[in-house]
Amino acid sequence: MMTDCDFLVVGHGIAGATLAYVLRERGHRVLVYDPGQESSASNVAAGLMNPVAGKRFALTWQAAELLPFAAAFYRELEQRYQQSFFTETPIFKIFASVEEQNAMLARSADNPWGDFVAGFDTTDPGLPGVNAPFGGAWLRHGGHVAVRELLAALAAEGTRDGWLRRETFDWNQLVFEPAGAEYAGQVRARHVICCEGAAAVRNPYFNWLPLTPNQGEVLDVQCPGLSPDQVLNRGAYVVPVGAGRFRVGATYRWPPFADGPTAVGREELAARLTVVTDLPFAVTGQRAGVRPAVRDRRPLLGPHPTVPALSFCGGYGSKGVMLAPRMAMLLADFLINQAELWPDASLQRYQALQPAGVH
Incomplete structure (x- = not known):
């Protein structure tokens, strides 16, 4: 039996989970694959949202936009699941x-x-x-997110409603077609998004990106x-x-x-x-x-340079909880409305690294 979806999301850490949520909230059919590893970076994280960080005491990139957006997003999820996830604290x-x-x-x-x-x-x-x-x-305006509990609440809904499959995704069984992609003879999707975190260094389509786990x-x-x-x-x-x-x-x-x-x-x-x-x-x-860190400490978002039905979302390093909600909205706006990505968050800045003649 073939499953049809609009977006196939690979990975349900903080990047994939927030993106899948945003896409579902906009009325799209989303299917997520994730093996459910206890030791994923998102499950281990303390979920700190810190506006000023590091030995140089530098203001975090885009803090004035990212922090209030993330706080509002997690508050929305608290209302939806009737659980406490975000603690704003000095x-x-x-x-x-x-x-x-x-x-x-x-x-x-x-x-x-x-x-x-x-x-x-x-x-x-x-x-x-x-x-x-x-x-x-x-x-002020920082705090911490209970990431493990948040992902568990989303995953419980996904398991119940059938949009989350606890399986390891096999990229070798993905076939791209003019109208999108087909996976393992089981799923047809208009678009596929890689949200695999540090594991993307082994992804056959994205292993050229400068991820330095x-x-x-x-x-x-x-x-x-x-x-x-x-x-x-x-x-x-x-x-x-x-x-x-x-x-x-x-x-x-x-x-x-x-x-x-x-x-x-x-x-x-x-x-x-x-x-x-x-x-x-x-x-x-x-x-x-x-x-999943990146050499310039900026996220990696956007379409694959040569495969139109494939995109990437991640590279958040230690700033996942702060980046994920705004980046999910940014990528959703791009995928659905062809809105512009922020240049310093777009993977296009590394397009020259893609070897010729491969995916």
């Missing part, structure tokens, strides 16, 4: 030294962070259990007494998840990757947490996943 960036404090205060005169920096503490603000002798910067690990810890009213950030993020529990992350490891969580990752994250707090803590869990 982020306290702890200064490591007087020099760092002075540098941040000097930069703040130019207001490079817009509305996202709420203010500075130049002395220890006295947060319970937090080491911050040099103070820190308070960021990196592995990240996170710890779940119990730390009673540590202030739960904000995300803490100094060398690692410490995200409160309720009842004295926190998620601590994340490491960055380039290939070759370990097979799952490592003792080295655990020690590194535990050491970073001891810089943030002197309180005793117990590690209750540890997870590892591989992020």
Whole structure:
């Protein structure tokens, strides 16, 4: 029995799940293939939405557009599923030294962070259990998303309604035709979209894209007494998840990757947490996943250069929860209405990398 759909989406991490949702909400028939890996980057992620990040304390790309859009999107999903997914919370960036404090205060005169920096503490603000002798910067309009729970809610609906198939997609069984594509003699689709995350490095149609996967690990810890009213950030993020529990992350490891969580990752994250707090803590869990990073730290969206019925959506790196809703809308507008993609998010910027004479 042949299944007809408008869009066949391969992958149900944060990129594929948000895109499939947007397309379904617009009334299109969507079919999603995903094997359901526990160790996918989206399932491992702490879901942090941070407007100002990194050692350079730089404003995240397109933060003023991405953050409010993402917050509204996750609130919509909360209403739909009657679950809590998004927690808007202050982020306290702890200064490591007087020099760092002075540098941040000097930069703040130019207001490079817009509305996202709420203010500075130049002395220890006295947060319970937090080491911050040099103070820190308070960021607003950020927060964290319960990615695993969000994807589970969407997947439960997909399994029930038949639009999600828990199978590994075999790209060798995909045949493109003038009107779209046929898959394994089972599915006809007008358009196919690859949302495979880091696995796209092995995709026969997109393995020329400059994806540079990196592995990240996170710890779940119990730390009673540590202030739960904000995300803490100094060398690692410490995200409160309720009842004295926190998620601590994340490491960055380039290939070759370990097979799952490592003792080295655990020690590194535990050491970073001891810089943030002197309180005793117990590690209750540890997870590892591989992020789909891109060399210029921008997403990859858009059509395959030579296969009109095929597109790509991903390359979000560590910014998946922040990027995914707006990028899904952007790609949906392109696919349905031929709207322009943002040039610095379009995979066309790398079209010269596609080898001649192959897919």
